[in-house]
Amino acid sequence: MYGHSSGAILAIEAAAAGLPITRLAVYEPPYTADPEHPTPxxxxxxxxxxxxxxxxxxxxxxxxxxxxxxxxxxxxxxxxxxxxxxxxxxxxxxxxxxxGDGVPPRERLAAITAPTLALAGGRSPAWAARAAQAVASSVADGRVLTVPGQDHDVDQAVLAPLLADFFRGR
Incomplete structure (x- = not known):
């Protein structure tokens, strides 16, 4: 399963709820909370x-x-x-x-057993990298990939081969 932005959060919640997802890729789930400057x-x-x-x-x-x-x-x-x-x-x-409050739901993320790829653009705001790292470090089998030169409006031609490799198990 793949989700982008708020779709990434929906994919995360589906996997955490136990849907039979064998691989999960998320691009910049908008967990935008800045621990140094919290603003609800x-x-x-x-x-x-x-x-x-x-x-x-x-x-x-x-x-x-x-x-x-x-x-x-x-x-x-x-x-x-x-x-x-x-x-x-x-x-x-x-x-x-x-x-929610913009903070990644680490307890729900911990319920995800599928290999998970959390992506963020190299030109995206700092929250995107924080969110990707939080997701990857909270799931059982997670990794982060920064997509150089990309922001939240990721170029699908750049993203597609990365997702294809991940979903093929590479």
């Missing part, structure tokens, strides 16, 4: 922005929650795909609910 995501006003009818503000806030700086948020909000992200803003509270 639910205190940041995302739901309030949605309740106020401002999905663009909610989407921009979500980007900041994931660790993007103002320059990156400015770039994304002016990109052609921005309206699509704004359209998805009502789903963002669900994304945050998946991550």
């Amino acid at each position: 995501a639910d205190d940041l006003g995302l739901q309030a922005a949605l309740d106020a009818g401002d999905p663009a503000a909610a989407a921009a806030l979500f980007l900041r929650i994931t660790g993007m700086d103002d320059a990156a948020v400015g770039y994304i909000t002016s990109a052609p795909f921005w309206p699509g992200l704004v359209h998805l803003a009502p789903t963002l509270p669900h994304e945050l609910a998946l991550t």
